[in-house]
Amino acid sequence: MSYSVQHNLQLRPFNTFGIRATAHLACTLDDEAAVDEVLGLLREKGAAEVRAPHPHEITPNEQPFPRPLILSGGSNLLLARDLDEPVLLMRTRGRHVVEQQGDTVWLDVAAGEVWHDTVRWTLQQGYYGLENLALIPGRVGAAPWQNIGAYGVEAGERIDSVAAIHLQTGERRRFTAAECAFGYRQSFFKTPAGRDWLILSVRLRLSRTFVPRLDYAELRTALAMPGLTAVQVADTVEAIRRSKLPDPAVLGNAGSFFHNPVVDG
Ligand SMILES: Cc1cc2nc3c(=O)[nH]c(=O)nc-3n(C[C@H](O)[C@H](O)[C@H](O)COP(=O)(O)OP(=O)(O)OC[C@H]3O[C@@H](n4cnc5c(N)ncnc54)[C@H](O)[C@@H]3O)c2cc1C
Known part of the structure; x- marks a missing residue:
């Protein structure tokens, strides 16, 4: 099982717009077992009890357990504010x-x-x-x-x-x-x-x-x-x-905002 926990993580590198927003609690999930562990802790004890495998990585934070934001590549979301809800960074492999x-x-x-x-x-x-x-x-x-x-x-x-x-x-x-x-x-x-x-x-x-x-x-x-x-x-x-389209790594963007029109018949 592998995950890491960070408080007050700057999410700018994690979204293609490069928007600055802080996650009060961010969990990077490296495998499926870690998903169970972290969700279980959030569910049973709240964000304050989410402990990293290496305890020096976190500081206690008294937060309730609102629905987490799942953040994958960050190429299809606009972070409009700092995030009080837990952020789950999906990095599982296989x-x-x-x-x-x-x-x-x-x-x-x-x-x-x-x-x-x-x-x-x-x-x-x-x-x-x-x-x-x-x-x-x-x-x-x-x-x-x-x-x-x-x-x-x-x-x-x-x-x-x-x-x-x-x-x-x-x-x-x-x-x-x-x-x-x-x-x-x-x-x-x-x-x-x-x-x-x-x-x-x-x-x-x-x-x-x-x-x-x-x-x-x-x-x-x-x-x-x-x-x-x-x-x-x-x-x-x-x-x-x-x-x-510009490479989001060079110029922040989220692709095309617009759906192609759906034409019936
Ligand atoms: C330059 C550019 C070009 C693009 N071109 C296209 C295109 O041609 N076609 C197209 O369809 N899209 C396109 N997109 C949009 C984007 O690439 C896709 O929507 C992509 O699937 C987003 O993946 P992500 O990992 O970045 O998701 P994120 O931006 O991290 O998340 C997007 C949404 O999905 C949710 N989510 C992410 N992972 C999970 C998960 N594991 N479980 C549940 N919910 C989850 C998030 O919470 C969020 O609401 C483009 C974007 C850019 C920047």
Whole structure:
């Protein structure tokens, strides 16, 4: 079990806008067991009793236990104030195959894994389906939260299920894709009831056969070539994205604020 606790942590390095805001209590969670431990302490004793494995890292802080803010890559939130509620920094790691049947492969990926690194890792393994979603900032646990999407593909199409823990009760549950209720930049986890759940890991359903998705005109034009590979799709998506949006590491931003219009019929 591994986690660390800090008081009065400056969150500027943890959000892509680079906004200054202080977290009175921040817990960096490095594995799933730490999630249980920290939530249990918050639930039973309040923030004052959250103890780091190395006690010199904290000072006592008398706070109640309001719903924590889950902070992953910090690329889709605007910190408008200092935070009295506990902040949980998701840094859990791990990717492994849980099942293979024919061409289909199911992978569990920990919420704290970086999304883009995961996309590239799947391509290296020969697992296809995420190539259009290359270079979306953030971590894996946030992908179902707003059903990230780009260049004609949404994460929800590749998510088989999501493992989560209830922030208040500690109940663990696996949500099927149907229960995740994915919509355009939308999911159950974005609803008032869904915000009580911390996503622990995401089960992806990918394919060993590459089927290009070139619905997006810019991709279709750039990739009209024989023998197209998934890596070429990811490389092209990356190149287009880099030409359009500034790197948040250089210029603070949170991508596009606007949803594409949804046109019925
Ligand atoms: C330059 C740029 C380009 C972008 N392009 C795209 C794009 O093409 N498509 C797209 O869909 N988005 C895009 N985004 C938005 C952003 O990358 C995604 O929404 C991404 O999924 C956010 O991930 P994060 O780890 O940074 O989440 P955070 O900003 O840390 O969190 C976002 C929300 O999710 C919640 N959350 C995070 N992790 C968890 C968890 N484990 N369990 C429960 N709740 C959680 C947080 O509490 C918060 O409410 C872009 C952003 C930037 C800065």
